[in-house]
Amino acid sequence: MQSAPHLDLIRDTIAEADETGPLYRTVGDGLSRLIESGALPPGARLPSERQLTDLSGKSRVTIRKALALLAERGLVHQKKGSGTYVSPPKDSAPAQPVTSLTDILRRQGRTSRTIWLKRHVVPATYHDRLILARPALERVVRLERLRLVDERPMSLERSTFTTEALPDVTMIDQSIYAALRANRTLPTRVTQEVTAENMVPRVAERLRALPAAAALKITRRGYDRNGAIIEHTEAVFHPEAHRIVSEFGS
Known part of the structure; x- marks a missing residue:
């Protein structure tokens, strides 16, 4: 049923x-x-x-x-x-342990820094209820950040989280997943989808790239242990950035 x-x-x-x-x-x-x-x-x-x-x-x-x-x-x-x-998505990669890009970059010996553009709780829109699959949702955590790697813009990321997953936005510093880990609400499963798009002027300006340049877009969804969506993130990467995307979790 x-x-x-x-x-x-x-x-x-x-x-x-x-x-x-x-x-x-x-x-x-x-x-x-x-x-x-x-x-x-x-x-x-x-x-x-x-x-x-x-x-x-x-x-x-x-x-x-x-x-x-x-x-x-x-x-x-x-x-x-x-x-x-x-149906399951086509060409899905085998599941890997859940991790964050901040952790991956740290292991590679690279320096990552976040510039926060938005970090607050707002009333949920119809779109928020749709992407998080929660019709009765009243408020969400809205995040937008520019990620720098070795002091060069790498990605512009926009995230929507449930307030249960991130009840206190002041806990968020450089790593969102560190805040989730501290709150014991780290997703148990994460999916990431890769598409290509032409950057709009605002995004290109933030990433110091040419307007309408082709860029990699990653849509990330995080699920809790009950299978409910707690995170929806869209990240647009600088045209020179390269990432391998897969499905995480058990």
Whole structure:
């Protein structure tokens, strides 16, 4: 049986979707965003066609086409007699122990320093509730920092954490994960996805790079021991930076 938070997220996402195109694509795109953001994690069971019809107010034919679209994209798979499930991401690397970039750089003998641009608690937006898969979330920790390595800009990082994971932002110094470790809320599992994008002028200026230059973007999601998302981070790296990205945790 699908959990109530997932049902609420699915209903709200479909309700707020842009309906300028075919209805089945509107529903399919909304569900795709939930899966790709991690709000519907790998292995999660989707509601049945009938449940989705009731939730969305769309026809059963529309829902069936939307699910077929997800299957085409490789986002879901069918289990005979059981239902539709979120598929694991393709080409996932084997899990490694959870660690932080600060720790990795320290082991390499490199100097890392953080310049904080934002570090405060704010009211949760609809987007926050979506990426953290928590429909009733009221407040979140919003962080933005410029990371310097050997005094050169390496990445601009924007993070959203639950207040349970980081109840006191004054605890955060150079390493966010050191604060999580001190609070005993270090994620037990972390996933990272790599994409490429062209930097917008503001990001390029911060990283001292050319506007619209191609850059590496890493989206990081941290989960607690119950499988709930407690962290969502997007980091854009300087074009000269190079990182190996994998899935961490047991």
